[in-house]
Amino acid sequence: MNLADAYNPDLFRQQGHALVDLLADHLAQAESGTAPVLTYAEPDEQLAYWQADFAQPTNADPLPLLTNMIQRSIHLHNPAFMGHQVAPPLPLAALTGLLTGMLNQGQAVYEMGMTANALERIVTGWLAKKLGLGAAAGGLLTSGGTLANLTALLTARAVAAPADVWTEGTTNRLAIMVSDEAHYCVDRAARIMGLGSAGIIKIPTNDRFQMRTDLLEPYLAKARADGLTVFAVIGSACSTSTGSYDDLTAIADFCQAHGLWFHADGAHGGVAALSDTYRPLVRGIERADSVVVDFHKMMMIPALVTALIYQRGTDSFRTFQQKAQYLWADADAQDWFNSGKRAFECTKLMMSAKVYTVLRTYGEGLFAQNVEILYGLARQFAALVRERAGFELAVEPESNIVCFRYAGQTSDPAQIDLLNSQIRQRLLHKGQFYIVQTTLRERVWLRVSLMNPLTTAGHLAALLDAIEG
Template sequence: MQTNDILQSAFDPEQFRETGHQLIDLLADHLQAVQGRQNGAIPYLPPAEQAAFWKEDLRSPAGSPIGFFQEVLSRSVQVQHPRYMGHQVCPPAPLAALGSLVDGLLNNGMAVYEMGMAASTIEQEVVKAVARKMGFSEQAGGVLTSGGTLANLTALLAARAIKNQSAAWTVGQQGARFALMVSEEAHYCVDRAVRIMGWGEGGILKIPVDAQFRMRHELLPAYLAKARAEGLEVIAVVGSACSTSTGSFDNLNALADFCAAENLWLHVDGAHGAALALSPQHRQVVSGLERADSVAMDFHKMLLTPVLATALIFREESDSYKTFSQRAQYLWEGQTEQEWYNLAKRTFECTKLMMGVKVYALFRTYGFELWEAYLDRVMENGAHFATLVRAHPDFELAVEPGCNIVCFRYKSPGASLTQLNRLNSAIRQFLLEDGRFYIVQTQLKGHSYLRVTLTNPHTSQEDIEALLTLIASKAPELQEQ
């Protein structure tokens, strides 16, 4: 095919229309099939086998793009399947997925206003609306980022700039040894952020947790006094809402009281659980969230949005401009003005996805009621899963769940810790290869537990019962191996 012909073909509107219609039909059929529990939740293949298939596929003559998309669908985790209970990724509402299509075709970079005129203003409205629902005042605001890891790092850089009046951004970090305090069960991205900022291993003070895996906030004064005596300048506390492994929520009001008394920044990693502030039935779980200086919340974990889309909200929107300060004359003339519409002034990302479009499409069409109904359903499923585990003689909970994350294990009387750990790991591997269900596992204080995150609103009581029945029937066989 000649150069002009192939370019014409690649951008031809009618060809796009035809392929697009076929793709939507394919995706709709896929959605219908997985919601009907056809096939399993994960068509697992070892990495070498998966790689061999695609290597061979690339050598084959080019065929229909629909055939390619069909293979991707059949060889991927089925997040929309009601028996997907794995990682903390929700099944996106189809309308939000269509927003991703609009984003992909428009491809507006959004660093500066003229490259994201609609998307920049939509993002502002999304952040402001969600901040109000969380209980923040009109002074709150922020940005959307590509994931909670980036949001947490951005917030902590702002904390350093504000609480220490640090010149690290302009002249490099000198003199002071900074640190923050966080639960020992916090997500590993907080540790990474500390190291990225150059604070080293000593810059993260991990506070022990209680039996429910919540930060023991009563220990904070002693840890702060010890850190100061050792020459550390503690600038922030990071609360978990919730912890990744167990879904445990730190006492945010207690953390806010402590930070106010000690003039420390309070950041809440609410990637998973901060969404509960949008549910009238469950917002008490995150009581005190509105007292934080900054909050990170993932729309793609609990609010029916495709990855990645994270809100980073500051109680005082003006604080969001203090993270970065550098010249980029080709982007904007005013270097120091607080321009909400020039997003590169407040984010790591220069080129950004139009992630606000996906979120805005949902609450413009369905209102906050869609999210409220979803949150109530998955929280109900988490509570019900725990009830069934408690009632089953072969299982036990690791901790009473605080949300839709439940850690449990098969218990074998007389088995040693090593044998019990090995057995539950074997159960998880069996489920992975079997494919009917997808769950994960975690380590809690040396104990192996199975872990579910019930993000699919179509997961039923029968699905949960079927999972427990399958495990209970297979475990004795696995124990003998």
Template structure:
């Protein structure tokens, strides 16, 4: 019988064509990785204005298949023009240089396309997710009964945790009754916390008052003595506080809030205790720096980004619940065409769509499970310890330099500082930092970011690339000095 499948469609699924293309791509990616890790003449970011890149990739998509070398040519353009996070002089955002093995797992995930909302659509990934989450919970010191989910980033993770807190502590069924089925709610949050928490309470319909700020100290850590006043402020505003949030590695400076006093406060007032450990929960892996998260084991919920401290590609975020049953509280609804109910004994292993924002979810746990299994856990422990050590050495070097000013001693691998050359008066320092960052980024020599603190504008580095060396940071200081010279 003659096949009715058009040749171009049949060819798009041809295993041998895929084999040849994949082999060529692996060689291409390996060559790219080698060049990026070496640094050298490769820019960290081949800077181009948005309009230029839009023009470079403007196209009329062909109706018929392109030439056999079209894919390799396109990938060459993508690799050349993209931001090179594997360059050792990438010290910018909290986005890591992922271990290459994880990228291969992403290819497997994409080819299998086993969406995980329903167990039978992702049986292997569901089992892997349970194991990955159990390992992460154990590292945090959470009880064996802890459960959780993997989701798409810290913003989704924090929203998931706060939804569970609402269902547990509101005193009414806000999921089914709506945001106005009871008294207006609020969450106590440090002023240094990530903006996604303010976004989450607005998504839940609580408005601006859904977040009650708590003052921080000179090191940008929450002040435990300010918690009672924040709770009183919420009460005076007619809000019922249901939760208190602490940061383990805040975004701007990497500050770790004192978790134990916050846990004491939450327990005293019957509040849900949530820790946003998207960046810093990974400190639990390091014997040397584990004390940074002392008290995290008392949290009702914790968010931890694997695409930061665990060197994974984005996005893989764990939302962990001390009481495993609470993992079902965030999204309490029925969808009988999907979820068939496996009984209470099977709940930890059941359809993950019952507990996540996503319905279709890629095989997130595959890359974490595979890398832990193949590379071992110690490589990730060593990466955390080394990056925190390096941040302290860099901070000492900045402090010793008369023309640099450290914003605050680093708690983790985030270092904020500014250049203060003698020829620039203090009232010109803010503008200088902005100009210096622009000069370094557009030149392609380094990639770093900036932040505004109470003292003004500071340059901000995240030492998240495991192969960034101290010599790279010394070169960064020299490049800043050079760019600042009149």
């Protein structure tokens, strides 16, 4: 095929119709739960399959290839998908992704992303209001919670550190304080920033896997005695392994008393603020200096779309201070419409369109419904676990994450660990359900993240039956 034919609108129309039909059939089958949630293949086997495929002659009809991609992937819209914290995307949001892929707008400079930058301003403003962050709040969208948390901590360092690190560097031994149950990306961000192991002060958690805020004072005193300059405290809303919420109000009080930056990692659970029922879980988040929320976790948007919101929107301009004359006439101007001044990405995806389209079409109530269905489902599942002989619950769930295990008649901890690891592997290879495992207090637990609002109590009972089997 020559290049002009590859751009042919009629060919695109034909291929597009065929692909939408294919995806609609996939969606119907996945939502019915009649097919496996995945057909597992070992890594080398999967690679060999695609290497053999790549060696085949080209085919002008892409449909067989796209069909294979679907069949050999995990199916998030299957109600038996209960594994990682990734949403089954709304079909409308995925369709908007097709549009943004075709438009291919960057956002670093206004004229390359006129609509996307305006929509981002509206979406981040809407979320800031829902979080209760106040009229001066503002922020940006970026590619995932890892990048958003790193950006927030860079801002915290720029604002709170004793020197202008961006231009002068620093020899100060900087540090952050964070729960030992926080997401690994916070640890990674700190190491990228050069804080080292000593600069990541991990606060122990209580029996509910929440930060022990009563230890913040003595840990800060010890850090200072050791010559460390603590500049930020990170609260988890919620933690990754168990879905537990830190006491954000207590962290806010501590940070206010000591002049420290308070960052709330709400990548997964910050959306509780959208629900009248579960909003108390994030009480205190409105006092955070910065907050991260993933739209691709609990808000049904295709990955990756993450909001980073600042209590004071002007702080977002203090993270990066580079001059790029070919991009901006005035590098120091705080213009919201040139996204590249505040984000790592230069050619940033038009991610705001997906969120905006869902809000304009369905309204914000759809997001609240999703939170309430999934959080409620976790509580139903916890009740089912408690009722079954031989099962144990790690902790009562606060979010839509539940950690549990099957002990049967065994009391030996090592045997229970081995048993649950084997159960997880057998479930993976059978493909009937997809769950994961985690380690809590050095013990192995099975873990479900209930991400699909079409999952029911019946599916959860069937999972427990399969585990017993």
